[in-house]
Amino acid sequence: MRTLKLIITTSLLLIGLFVGFLLRAQDESLEIYYFDPLNQYEDIQLSFVSTAKNEPIITFESEVVTLNSLKMVRFSTTHISFEKAQLKLTYTKIKEEMPTTVEETFEIVLNEEYKRDSVYRYYLRNNKLFQTAVELNNDILYATFDKPTFGSVVIKFKTLHPISDLTKITLKEGENELPIEDIRLHGDTYFFNTDEIDIKKEYLLVIDFLELEIKSYYVRYDFLYDDGSFMGKYNYFGNDLGANYSETSTTFKIWAPLLKNITLNIYSTIGEKESSYAMIEGNFGVFERRVPGNLKNKEYTFSFERYGKTHEIIDPNAKYISHDNKRGVIINPLEANPRNYKSYSLTFKGTYVDAVIYEASIEKMTNDFSIPNNYKNTFYALTRTNATHPLDSEIKLGINHLVDLGITHITLNDIFDSTNSLKAPNNKYKLKSSSKPKAMGELKTLIHKLNEYDIGVIYEFNINRPVIEALELLMPGYYYEHLDGNIIKNDGNANFNFNNHMVENYLSSTISYLVDEYNLAGIKLSPLNHFKVDVVNEMYQSLLNDNSKFIMYGEFGLEPHNKTGKINKTNLRNVSLVGVIDTRFKTLNNFFNEGTADLREYLLKEPTINFQTANINQTFNKLPNLSSYKESERAQALYMNLLSFGVPVIKAGDEFNDYGEYLTYDYRLTQWNFHRNFKDLIKFRQTQKSLKLEEHSDVKKMVLYKHEGNIITIQITNLDNQYPELLFIYKNKFTSNEKIILPVGLDTEEKRKPNDGSLDWRTIFSNDYNYVDGIYESEHEMSLNNNQTLLLHFGEISGKIVEIPPRIPEKPQDNTGILLKSLIFVGIAMVVAGIFVTYFILKPPKENNS
Structure with a gap:
């Protein structure tokens, strides 16, 4: 009875605490x-x-x-x-x-x-x-130094209420007042002149509105940043900002020309402050400090005063962030390298149309129930090479799934954390067993393992992100586009201001570092239309010099506030080596919903006034979310996308006809036939030169496109291909059992001569079992079902077959292992030799007793 009372009392107490918690929350x-x-x-x-x-x-x-x-x-x-x-x-x-x-x-x-x-x-x-x-009630909306006019220093400002002759305006630097001359109004903005200023000082605009009280505003430098004198004195071209580690010392550098003083703070590996050092300003507004000793895994911050407040920031160039996201971490990147890191060379030759790209994220690919809980949301979950589905061992997970699919590259958008620095790996995905800086090593291991299986890793470098606070505190109004002192945002995301040199330096040096340190095979720029043409060309050429197989492509997003010099759909020829996602999918959408639209531009990758690509290598094909379509329509759209010209870009889940938040491998259990077709088409396009044409002129010469009623046919004649004549037939959902007459295959004797295959139309692929393994004569009449996709060939040239290299990793030569084996062999030989000498040569003769 006493035990029962104790149980009841404890239960009531827990219920009371739970209810109290709910009430408190409510x-x-x-x-x-x-x-x-x-x-x-x-x-x-x-x-x-x-x-x-x-x-x-x-x-x-x-x-x-x-x-x-x-x-x-x-x-x-x-x-x-x-x-x-x-x-x-x-x-x-x-x-x-x-x-x-x-x-x-x-x-x-x-x-x-x-x-x-x-x-x-x-x-x-x-x-x-x-x-x-x-x-809230500050009646000065904005104040900044404007570009100098005829040698005069100009300040412009806006107020909520108009100023009058009785309004008293003061400009202060500390306790000093500066003269104010020639106050004038243009539109809604006031201007006045003052004496020469020092950009390392802070100036306070004070306005006495009389009945509306005295208001003040720190004057910004927004319009001085692109002035010639500022750029000549402070534009820095180095790529060594941040913490540069060695075993004997670490050198810290940060660019902040507006500041007088910066303090470097060193913390222990558990976040306890150990020491502080005054940074020393050198040329170009770069503050530097060399700290002797081995600082590996120590944490650090910078602190300074801005507008009367002390700020302590994370280094915006930090290569690693502490697990509590409060400080940068000093790391030895070499210790994070897996064995034989960077020793693999992808078989990908560097021509974009040879690539099949899979866009995903760690979060999307590592949250399926089939993944053990301790591995969910980790780099390691994707690294495992022997992972299979618990309900069906034939279903491969992680890397094995990607290899089985046949892709050449994977684009990941969340492997780095851009909250405080664009260079730091995402701590969210490290194994949870350690607070030490493990994420770098685990990410490098993942990339290395993918490279072993001949899959290159592309990082989606998305600059349309929330503001990195440290950048704005160091240089207010410099890194991001502003309007009247407020950062311009879309859905909480800011735009970098490419008009300022150090923005280009920050982004270009970051990309260069990530590519080199993490052995990346490519970069996706998002949004592409926020980057300047000359910046992208210079950046790509630099990366291409180090890796001739490098891929750079991008995707358009919301329009930037400032479009000057930026990439757009009409100047793509000016970035001819950079790929771009083809956004003309709406014609395909019309094909399914109206049955009349012409898909020619999208499927043949034809350049248009509003999409001026230089070549087919530039067009990357990715479909939008198709979840509102019927399953048969989704499947046909995906088939068409894989078989169109240009570079196929697959979204994670496309292979299962799945548009859920996470990649659910279970879909293969219900979408087995679709998944098999998807893999087969990837493999097919990899072996067909006719699907990897690079120039628009080749398409015009080799391709015959017809769109009649509800049927599209694409006929490719290429005597340099395994199948010299290919025929693609697409039928939409309208008017079932519509008929088509097959064309005459290889219509001249000259085209038929190189063939050693059967001269009739033979089925390569069909999403309808009625046409699998079909053989048809020229001008045969066929009846097509709704959403029918059919691929046929006429003739075959066996000498033109393209072999796909094996995807099973071959171990590179390990000199350390060879040396170890050699030493073991020599050691064994010496032991055997010693035994032989001891027992047979140096053995004493038997004594003669006779």
Whole structure:
């Protein structure tokens, strides 16, 4: 009975704690105070937005309140259960001739610093969040030094309220006041001249609005960065920023020409501060410090003062980040190298059309239930070479799955963590058993293992990311595109400002480091239209000099704010060595939904006014999400994509006709036939020169394209191919049992002469069992089903067969092993020789007793 009471009491206590926890969680609420100082808006509404469907999921309650003598609208909601979300602000502008409704979206991240008594409290003005109402009511919107005019220093600024003759304006540097001359207004911006300035000092603009109080704003340097005098003095061309380790010392370098002083902080391997050093400024605004001793695995930060506050930052060039994401880590990269690292050479010859690229992520490929829990979400999960499905040992996982599929390259988008540095491997995917810097070694092992199986690794270098805070603190307004002092963002992501030299240096040196250190076979640039033509060409040529097989391609994204000099669809000829994802899929979409659109441009990779590629090598074929299509339509689209000209790019899951969040190997159990067809078509295109034409002129000469009604045929005649005549037939979902008459194969005697195969149409591939192994004469009438895909050949030239190299790794020559074996052999020989000499030569004669 006593035991029963104890159990009941314990259960009630646990239930009480659980309920209390729920009540405490439910007590958390969110308040956002919206401030409209000019009273120019009405019908103001605020709501959460589902980023997946772009639809409101929660609407706030609202009321008008007065706070610190300011009239505001308070939006509130309870039971919040998110860490990060999108908000939508909707309002109507009433101080215009025609009132207009405006929508703005912005991101909110719950921060404990903003929390008071279980309430997260923010202040909102326009679409910018503040922590206090004091920050909210700053009537100086923006102030920066402008480009010098006739030797004069110019400051321009914007205010919420107009200034008058009674308004007092002061420019301060510390306790010193600088003269202000010729205040003038152009549009909504004020200008004035002042004395010569020192960019290593901070200047405060102070405006006394009288009845609206005194406001201040630190003047920025946004428009001085591309001035000739600044660039000549501070543009740095080195690629050695960051921590450069050796066993006897480590040299630290950071570029920050606006700062007077920077402190280097060294921490122990467990994050305890050990020492600090003053960085020494050298040429070009680079601060440097050499610290003697072996600092391997120590952690470090930089600290400095900016706008009256002390900031401690992670080095934006750190090659490794601590497991708690607070500091950079000093590493010896050689220790992370697997045995025989970089000793394998891919059989890929370097011609883009020979590649079959598989786009994926570690997260997508390593979360299936078939993967043991301790390996989920790790580099190691993809590294295992003997992994099979627990329900069917014939189903291969990880590397074996990729080898079985027949790809030549894999593009991974999450192997590096760009939160604090673009150079650091993603700690999220290291094995969880150690807090030491293991991610680098595990990532290198993965890349090395893929190389062993003749698969090159391409990294998707995506620069449309959240702001790296250290860059903005070091050089406000330099690295990212700004508008009136605010970083321009799309869905929380910022755009790098390529007009500034050190942005190019930062990105180019990062890519060069990643390619060299991690033995990458290629780089995907995303969004491609955010990169400048000359930067990409220079970068590619540099990488190509080190690796003639290097692949560089990209994908277009949202339009950049500044398009000057950037890559676009009409100047692709200017980056002729860089591939680009062909975005003209809508014609294929129309083929399935209307049955009338011409697919010629997409399937034949023809250049157009709005897609001016220099050659077929430039066109990379990737389909968008097809989850809204029927299964038969998805399959046909994927078949067409694999068999079209250009470079096939497969999204992880395409091989299973699967569009889930994670790669689910179970789909092979239900999509076995499709998966087999998918593999067969990859293998087929790898052996056919006719599918790997490189020039637009070759397509015009060898290809006959017809689109009649609901049927597309593509006939390729190439006497340098194993199958000199290929015929692709695609029938959409409209009007079943539509008929087609096969063309005359190899229509002249001259074309038939080199053949040693049968001169009739023979089926290579069909998604319909009725046509498998079919043999047909020229001008035979065929009846096609809905979504029919058929591939036939006429004749064969056995001397033109392309052999696919084996994908099983051959171990490179291991000199260490040979030396060890040689020493063992010599040792054994010496032992045998010693025994022989001892027993047969040096053995004493028997004594004669007679």
